[in-house]
Amino acid sequence: MTVESDQRIAFLKKIHLFRSLTDEQITAVADKLEEETHPAGKAILAEGKSSDRFFLIYRGKVRITRTRKGKEEQLAAFVAGDYFGEMGVTLRGPRYASVSTEEETLLLALSRQDFVNFVKQFPKFKTNLKIAISSRRLAHKLRYKWLSPDEVVYFLARKHPVLLFQALILPVILGAIAFLGILAGLLGPNPWVLVISIVGLGITIGWAYWKGLDWGNDYYIVTNQRVVWLEKVIGIYDSRQEAPLSTILSVGVQTSMTGRMLDYGDVIVRTFVGRIPFGYVSHPQQAAAIVEEYWHRSREVSRREDVEAMKQALRVKLGLEKVSEPALSESRAKPKPVSAYRPSILMILSRDIFRLRFEEGGTITYRKHLFVLLEQVGWPTILIFVFIGAIIARLVNLAQVEHLALITITQGHVVIEPLFLALLIATVPFIFWWVYQYLDWSNDIFQVTPDQILDIDRKPFGTEQRRSAPLENILSTKADRVGLLGVMFNFGNVYISVGSMELAFEDVYNPVAVQLDIDQRRIAHNAKKKETEDIAERDFLADVFAEYHRNSEEFRREEETRSPGENEVQ
Known part of the structure; x- marks a missing residue:
């Protein structure tokens, strides 16, 4: 297959690397591309070897792998519209991974010399390339465990x-x-x-x-499945706001005069449930272009999959030979089912002591704000410090008075100074009081799972109250920050209307983000439900078309056997 010049130009215009280049510049790149067709299983680039060409995937799919401790590890899977080899061409070092084809693949290759010339001649191409290389190196360094196996990071950046x-x-x-x-x-x-x-x-x-x-610790991420904003306050708050590419409505850029001078701004990704802001991100125009590219690509893939699914359903209904069902695209991949999660005592006593939001196994757990904890442990904390001060003062007094001692041995018995011992014993109940109040705070949690929301209030060594509601029954959500402290320290309530009942996530940190989490889970759950309904509707239409196809020949014969007079009467 020969790719014509106009096809190459149209192909390049869809890729963010060539965004903002003029038609003449894109044509110059297209004229230098060389076509290569490789069968499935062919090695294109080898780990540890140098590479002297840059590749664009026009058709097909490749795997990016590396070998660690004798085992092959897949890093990514690239499809049509993706590219590879840019770091080997620009950095001139040995490759950290191998590239091989998964199916018959048509590549468009650019030599090192032509690639370097274009980088020098086209400043915007150089900027786009710099962003791509920075994102891939940072993604390789961080290696997020929550990414799915076929999920590829295309953009990853911190705030400016x-x-x-x-x-x-x-x-x-x-x-x-x-x-x-x-x-x-x-x-x-x-x-x-x-x-x-x-x-x-x-x-x-x-x-x-x-x-x-x-x-x-704050990152903005664009993958082939979603856009993500990671926000983390060490030991206190851990948030991941995300939206599937299929739920995006629009992408916009906002910049100030200073931002335009220093090349930073806000990329606003609007979705069905709100917006995900990439605030103070470097190169905002390029970041927005990347989001738009993969958003439009996901829509094209979804349309093709819908057509293929309809054809497959018709073949099944007509009793024709089944063809291999195409794999679900990355943008529509289904997450693994998870169960409700409750933090264990071990986690409470270790890394989650004061965390207000954490996610485990697909379930997001929230605690009330630290002000609520301070309110509960305030008096026991004050009294504990009072008694500790008294204990320290008594120890100083014992050290200064010669005839007094902390520990004495009388007739073979060890005797501890009475006042010190009394103060020590008196402190213990307040320590238990503090621990009880902390456990009471930490056990009062709110959870959002893939299927439901839960309000759990468990008293230490006592009863547990649990209120829940399915995500599909949620009618509306509302977030409020009440009072000066709520506005200053960003905490408040989230109200969830479920039929005639209302659940409240009270005194949570960043209530707007909590509301967004709930809405995103509700949208994802409803989308899954709608997908099931679409499959049922597709099967119904396939039945109708199949029945028509089976009877069309009979209808034609009946029409042909009619006499001319009958046709004229009708």
């Missing part, structure tokens, strides 16, 4: 460094003041200035480090 710079301004200023205080303490007579300045410098360094980690 300007946001990190803004976050570090105050810590840097306070750190500079603390450093000047250290110098003053070293030169002055007052040692307390030195001590306070050293402590202040340590706090500001820790604050700046935490700000850097917070900035580095």
Whole structure:
């Protein structure tokens, strides 16, 4: 098969690498492409070897694999419209993975020299390429476990460094003041200035480090199945907002004057249930182009699959030979079923002590805000510190008075100083009170599963109340942040209307994000239900068409056997 020049140009215009190039520039690239057809199972590039060509997949499918400890591991599967070999051509190092065909594949290849020339001649192509390489290297480094086996990351980026710079301004200023205080303490007579300045410098360094980690833990991701916004506050909050490509309604870009100068802005992805903002993302125009490309590609694939499914149903109804059923596209792949999840005691005592949102096995679990915890453990915490202070004061007193001792041995018996022992024993009930209040807070959880929502209130060593509702019965959701503290610290309530009943996720962090989680799960559940209904409707139509096909010959013969007079009367 020979790909004509106009077909090559139309093909290149759909790929984000060539977005914003002029027609003349795209034509120049198309003229340099060389066609290669490879059978299934053919090795194109080998791991550890150098590569001198860049490849575009015009038709077919390839596998990206690497060998680790003697075992082959699949990294990705690329289809028509994807490309590979760009890092080997630009970085000139050995390849970290192998590429082989899964089916007969038609490739369009570009030599290293032509590729490098286009990078030098076309600045926009260079920018697009830089984004692609950065995304693939970062995706290779992070390797998210929640990605499905055939899911490919096409775009992965953090927020623009300007946001990190803004976050570090105050810590840097306070750190500079603390450093000047250290110098003053070293030169002055007052040692307390030195001590306070050293402590202040340590706090500001820790604050700046935490700000850097917070900035580095937020990611924007575009795959062949969905768009994702990962947001994480270490030890407290872990959020993944996502939308399947098939639910996207529009993609927009918003930039300020400063953003246009520094090439950052907001990419707004609007879906059926709201929007997913890529805030302060670098190269916003290119990021939006990538989302649009794979959004449109998923729609084309869905249309082709619907046609193929209808043809397959007709063949079955007509009793014709069955053809192999095409695999479900990545954008419509079904998630694995999961069951409701409850955090274990071990998890509570380890990594999830103060986390307000976490996801496990497809179930999202929320706790109430830390202000609720502080309210519950406030008094026991104060009393514990009072008794600890009294214990420390008693220990100091025992150390200062010669005839008093913490532990004495009388007639072979060990005796602990009575007041110290009394204070120690008196502290224990308040510790148990604190633990009880914490467990009461941690066990009051809200969950969103793929099928239902749950409000679980379990008293420590006591009763458990559980309210639930199927996702398909949800009529509406509403998120509220009440009061000044709710607005300042972003917590509030989410109300879910289910028939005549209303469930409330109370005092949750970021109620708008919680509402979005619920709506996204509801949309996914309803889409799955609609897919089942579509299959039933397709089978019904196939029955109708098959019956018509089986009887059409009989109807034709009946019409032919009619006398001319009967036809004229009719």
